[in-house]
Amino acid sequence: MTLAEKAYVSLRKDIVDGCFAPDSPLRLAELSERYRMGFSPLREALNRLQAERLVTAESLRGFRVSARSLAEFEDALHARLLVETEALRLSIAQGDDAWEASIVAALYALRRQTGRESSDVDELKTRHHAFHRALLAACGSDWLMNFFERLYAATERYRIPALLDAGPQKRDIDAEHGDIADAVLARDTTRAERLLRDHYLQTAAMIRSGMVESDAPLI
Amino acid sequence: MTLAEKAYVSLRKDIVDGCFAPDSPLRLAELSERYRMGFSPLREALNRLQAERLVTAESLRGFRVSARSLAEFEDALHARLLVETEALRLSIAQGDDAWEASIVAALYALRRQTGRESSDVDELKTRHHAFHRALLAACGSDWLMNFFERLYAATERYRIPALLDAGPQKRDIDAEHGDIADAVLARDTTRAERLLRDHYLQTAAMIRSGMVESDAPLI
DNA sequence: AATTCCAATATTTTCGAAAATCTTTATTGC
DNA sequence: GCAATAAAGATTTTCGAAAATATTGGAATT
Incomplete structure (x- = not known):
């Protein structure tokens, strides 16, 4: 499994499990620290999760956990x-x-x-x-x-x-x-x-x- | 709009329009040439399209246009x-x-x-x-x-x-x-x-x- | 002739730094 | 005091190169 795939699996699990507060920003520096990898695989995973609606993205303002309501x-x-x-x-x-x-x-x-x-x-x-x-x-x-x-x-x-x-x-x-x-x-x-x-x-x-x-x- | 977003829009359009043959590999070097950008934004776009099922991916073998049947x-x-x-x-x-x-x-x-x-x-x-x-x-x-x-x-x-x-x-x-x-x-x-x-x-x-x-x- | 092995090449994946942009803080002028 | 402005810092985005892996082609072996 590539790092990007690991990032996807881990992030997805942690978001579904509620390890990150809904609507909170997902900062690359923090994620890089948490999952021990560079920005590239993390961004790829976040883009997949965006398409799946578990994550939202805004141009030049990065990613957030999707809000719950x-x-x-x-x-x-x-x-x-x-x-x-x-x-x-x-x-x-x-x-x-x-x-x-x-x-x-x-x-x-x-x-x-x-x-x-x-x-x-x-x-x-x-x-x-x-x-x-x-x-x-x-x-x-x-x-x-x-x-x-x-x-x-x-x-x-x-x-x-x-x-x-x-x-x-x-x-x-x-x-x-x-x-x-x-x-x-x-x-x-x-x-x-x-x-x-x-x-x-x-x-x-x-x-x-x-x-x-x-x-x-x-x- | 960021380059990754442009890549997403362009790639999506070109795939739906049939500019790439179904099941054909989407090589980064070619895409980089075609859309005039580096690998990073292209890979992010491809990851989104993968989640949308317009593109398939296989570890370490890159991306392909989804097959038609x-x-x-x-x-x-x-x-x-x-x-x-x-x-x-x-x-x-x-x-x-x-x-x-x-x-x-x-x-x-x-x-x-x-x-x-x-x-x-x-x-x-x-x-x-x-x-x-x-x-x-x-x-x-x-x-x-x-x-x-x-x-x-x-x-x-x-x-x-x-x-x-x-x-x-x-x-x-x-x-x-x-x-x-x-x-x-x-x-x-x-x-x-x-x-x-x-x-x-x-x-x-x-x-x-x-x-x-x-x-x-x-x- | 077919198979295995190895080197050479092509391609994907990842990183680290640079560029671009946003955010915060400090400063200036009113 | 308050709004506008500018500098400093934080963060995202992008690039170019390095690392890792896959593929190809040819030589050696059976």
Whole structure:
């Protein structure tokens, strides 16, 4: 992996995780210090992230972390429902045995991690992402999958702080995931779409209620 | 505008216009010669275009123009219908007088240009794009508009060669645009969606039938 | 003849410094 | 005191060269 790719991966993770305060400037000198590399690979990574809307840029004034707002979250959520509903429909229509198996595997792995005491948050997030991707993976559309990844990252910036805030959950998220997987494996498109939609709306409600206006960095 | 921004705009235009053969390598030395600038701004632009899927990159082997294929076109078209149908619905539901006026203005400007003998293709493309954007502009969703722009560029790479190939058109495209605008201004969501969908499917049929397998540069 | 190895060349990637621009601070004039 | 101006400092942007890696072509080997 080149330095520019490492910079992209690290920056993306740190922005989604909230290590930088939303709307705060991303100064090259600081990033160069933090990630131990020169300006060139950092600028290349920042340009990619700008295209992905995780970072904003202004001529001769450098880059900033994209601001967070309730409006932007609602917008991303709405777009996500549109994209994922369609991708799920296609996936259910076209998925084969290997696709079904990958869903079972992703769900199993996710549950193993939610069950653990010593919760490695990073690993949990990875598996959560993998499960939701597995559901859509058979849709056969690179564009929809690309939009899914964009929107997942965009909304993850809101979900993580809410998750840490929330403390003990009323929801049984394992059960929600299980129900979605069941409906998908049963090829029940209508029910799968409804459950996925409800799953996101629940998360959204949690985020809305607990949304901190503070843009302080989380980590 | 910084050099990196100029590089982005120029490269994007030249790729969409087909000045570079699809799948051909974008060598820095050549680009540096062509656009009269150093490697740094070019690499930044290429990284942005990579995120937009107009360019592909491979570690230590540089950048290429994204390949074209019928499958990718069909995928982009499908995603476009999904996104634009939803954006149009929202736009019709929320648009105000200024939005209506901007549609009338965009349609007028587009027709002026299609009517001209000395057809400045660039200007025509700009106004065509502006009209289709105007229809959706009141949807209130930055994400959907962002996806619209991405997909517009992606499909434009297929439309332009087909347009040049096609010669005299059987379709009355001015009339199609007029009908869409009428339905939208009448707030007839169902009819507007159907007309927009048909408009794209007609264009798609034209592209499919005439799609040249050759990846030669167009200009 | 085909394969492997090595050198030569081409290309990408990265750095460090220079240039350009923005921001802050100090200074001047009113 | 306050606005306008200029100098100083901070930051981004760009370049040119160096480093790292890939590719090509040819010689040596099987």
